[in-house]
Amino acid sequence: QVVLVESGGGVVQPGRSLTLSxxxxxxxxxxxxxxxxxxxxxxxxEWVALISSDGSIKHYADSVKGRFVISRDTSxxxxxxxxxxxxxxxxxxxxxxxxRQWLLDYWGQGALVTVSS
Amino acid sequence: EIVLTQxxxxxxxxPGERATLSCRASQSVSNNYFAWYQQKPGQAPRLLIYDASxxxxxxxxxxxxxxxxxxxxxxxxxxxxxxxxVYFCLQYANSPLTFxxxxxxxx
Numbered sequence: 001q002v003v004l005v006e007s008g009g010g011v012v013q014p015g016r017s018l019t020l021s022x023x024x025x026x027x028x029x030x031x032x033x034x035x036x037x038x039x040x041x042x043x044x045x046e047w048v049a050l051i052s053s054d055g056s057i058k059h060y061a062d063s064v065k066g067r068f069v070i071s072r073d074t075s076x077x078x079x080x081x082x083x084x085x086x087x088x089x090x091x092x093x094x095x096x097x098x099x100r101q102w103l104l105d106y107w108g109q110g111a112l113v114t115v116s117s
Numbered sequence: 118e119i120v121l122t123q124x125x126x127x128x129x130x131x132p133g134e135r136a137t138l139s140c141r142a143s144q145s146v147s148n149n150y151f152a153w154y155q156q157k158p159g160q161a162p163r164l165l166i167y168d169a170s171x172x173x174x175x176x177x178x179x180x181x182x183x184x185x186x187x188x189x190x191x192x193x194x195x196x197x198x199x200x201x202x203v204y205f206c207l208q209y210a211n212s213p214l215t216f217x218x219x220x221x222x223x224x
Contacts, residue, residue: 047214061213102209103152107161
């Protein structure tokens with residue numbers, strides 16, 4: 001079955017960097033688009049980034065463009081989100097999700113990122 | 118971007134009752150690229166409905182989706198104890214993807 005497990009969350013100071021990982025099983029990353037979505041404490045969900053099934057297309061929310069990079073390692077079936085120049089407003093639970101094109105069909109349980117001095 | 122507004126914010130019902138959840142879009146959602154999810158504390162969100170009215174694999178037939186254009190509805194015909202959760206909507210017709218704020222269905 002499809003399972004997604006995020007890791008790499010933690011507490012980081014403003015301006016620093018952090019990389020999240022999402023280990024996928026039950027399917028092949030190279031056959032599916034993948035997304036990152038986040039949920040700030042007490043807030044709704046915000047789509048963050050997409051990588052296409054062939055890895056050639058990447059889209060980002062305006063709020064993270066130029067600071068976050070989505071990538072993947074197909075040999076390891078793992079998705080990444082490299083986050084730099086972190087701000088306090090980036091504090092959130094970060095989910096990875098499998099995409100059926102733009103539809104998110106399976107999600108992980110999330111990794112918590114706290115940006116605080 | 119398309120703004121999704123869910124109502125009500127909280128729905129207080131009893132097992133066996135019918136639940137009707139609404140989501141209104143600020144502009145028409147093309148191709149009915151609209152989905153509903155269930156989220157329980159500490160768990161991954163689960164896809165219930167996609168393309169506005171198609172049940173996802175393994176989803177009980179008490180869950181139904183309807184609507185088009187700007188108004189969409191999720192109906193749970195007879196609430197089971199495990200259905201008490203937060204439900205949120207998603208439009209995937211336009212970038213950026215956007216979500217509704219969620220409806221909590223509580224006992």
